[in-house]
Amino acid sequence: MMTNSLQTLKVKLLRRALCAGKQTAEMLGCRRQQCCHLHQRQSGVAHPLPSQTGSRTSLVRACIEAKRMHCHFKRPVGTAHHLKMHSRLHGDREARIHLHLARMTSSQQSSQPALNPLFKLQPFLTQPILKDAELIFTPSEADIARATALFVSSASHRIEFVRGAYYPEEAPNYNLPEIAFIGRSNVGKSSLIKALFSEIEGLKVRTSKTPGHTKLLLFFQVGRAFSLVDMPGYGYRQPANFITSAEGFLKSRKNLRNTFLLVDSFVGLKQWDYVAIEMLEEFAIPYLVVLTKSDKATRRQLIENIMTVSRVIRENTQGCLPQPFLVSAKSGEGLPFLKGFIAYTTGNL
Ligand SMILES: Nc1nc2c(ncn2[C@@H]2O[C@H](COP(=O)(O)OP(=O)(O)OP(=O)(O)O)[C@@H](O)[C@H]2O)c(=O)[nH]1
Numbered sequence: 001m002m003t004n005s006l007q008t009l010k011v012k013l014l015r016r017a018l019c020a021g022k023q024t025a026e027m028l029g030c031r032r033q034q035c036c037h038l039h040q041r042q043s044g045v046a047h048p049l050p051s052q053t054g055s056r057t058s059l060v061r062a063c064i065e066a067k068r069m070h071c072h073f074k075r076p077v078g079t080a081h082h083l084k085m086h087s088r089l090h091g092d093r094e095a096r097i098h099l100h101l102a103r104m105t106s107s108q109q110s111s112q113p114a115l116n117p118l119f120k121l122q123p124f125l126t127q128p129i130l131k132d133a134e135l136i137f138t139p140s141e142a143d144i145a146r147a148t149a150l151f152v153s154s155a156s157h158r159i160e161f162v163r164g165a166y167y168p169e170e171a172p173n174y175n176l177p178e179i180a181f182i183g184r185s186n187v188g189k190s191s192l193i194k195a196l197f198s199e200i201e202g203l204k205v206r207t208s209k210t211p212g213h214t215k216l217l218l219f220f221q222v223g224r225a226f227s228l229v230d231m232p233g234y235g236y237r238q239p240a241n242f243i244t245s246a247e248g249f250l251k252s253r254k255n256l257r258n259t260f261l262l263v264d265s266f267v268g269l270k271q272w273d274y275v276a277i278e279m280l281e282e283f284a285i286p287y288l289v290v291l292t293k294s295d296k297a298t299r300r301q302l303i304e305n306i307m308t309v310s311r312v313i314r315e316n317t318q319g320c321l322p323q324p325f326l327v328s329a330k331s332g333e334g335l336p337f338l339k340g341f342i343a344y345t346t347g348n349l
């Protein structure tokens with residue numbers, strides 16, 4: 001019995017170390033091949049993700065590297081531990097990841113279903129919707145309240161649209177942590193940003209039923225805290241300059257803290273999304289999956305699509321946060337939790 005629980009603990013610790021290693025691998029990956037994934041799209045052939053060959057070696061190397069890079073554990077607020085990793089990416093790009101390791105008290109655990117809509121599905125599953133080690137972000141209600149306050153404009157904290165850019169070189173030069181929203185056309189990127197900023201009077205974010213509506217990189221500034229970038233959609237009716245614009249932007253932004261890859265929870269992952277995952281993996285930038293339109297999907301669709309996304313993240317990615325997010329711009333479900341993560345990943349929590 002005792003041996004069994006020791007064994008389980010050992011496996012959990014190893015898994016956490018690998019997760020930390022994964023993130024470090026992503027920071028240190030720095031593969032500089034020319035990205036041509038989005039050019040391959042016309043072929044119509046399903047694009048396989050990078051095979052797992054060699055990934056174990058790179059994880060082991062990353063674990064060793066993580067030690068070398070002075071990764072340190074810090075006593076946190078509350079009961080969870082923060083792992084702070086500072087590493088240099090591509091020589092001059094400082095990347096920072098805060099991993100909030102999941103070690104919740106029972107009171108935190110019981111508040112999570114209310115905060116994180118993924119947990120509403122747990123009663124319908126016999127297995128955990130997310131494994132312990134995949135539960136990275138477990139904020140308290142106070143954290144969410146602080147994050148929510150950031151999305152309210154005031155004289156000293158102005159939230160505004162800055163500009164649209166056709167080319168990445170036209171992007172604003174403010175020195176703010178940035179989050180980019182990428183995904184298929186019509187997946188709900190602009191609607192999500194609009195919903196996040198619903199409290200801001202006079203801030204217009206245009207959405208449309210017609211795919212391919214957003215043509216420019218759109219920059220929104222949230223005080224001196226962070227900025228959000230609405231990207232044109234890929235796939236059907238994507239803008240002619242999408243490849244140069246999106247790839248150039250993702251590769252060149254020095255303060256890009258995280259990229260949110262939006263996937264429709266009603267439709268699930270499509271071929272184009274696999275191409276985007278492949279591209280993000282190759283660029284070795286931190287990203288995560290946000291499942292949109294939760295109000296539209298049936299429970300069965302939600303479970304199936306979330307499970308598929310989780311499996312793809314687990315088996316085929318190195319740079320993706322293991323914890324997907326679930327939101328609805330229409331009903332507002334999951335928005336406070338996502339605001340919490342935005343505040344957290346931009347260093348505002
Ligand atoms: N039911 C439901 N519909 C949504 C939701 N979010 C977006 N939509 C709808 O989906 C359509 C596309 O939304 P947009 O936000 O314009 O999508 P986009 O990803 O910005 O699209 P492009 O700019 O073309 O790349 C619109 O008709 C929205 O009303 C949601 O959470 N629930």
Ligand SMILES: [Mg+2]
Nearest residue numbers: 189190213214
């Ligand atoms: Mg749009």
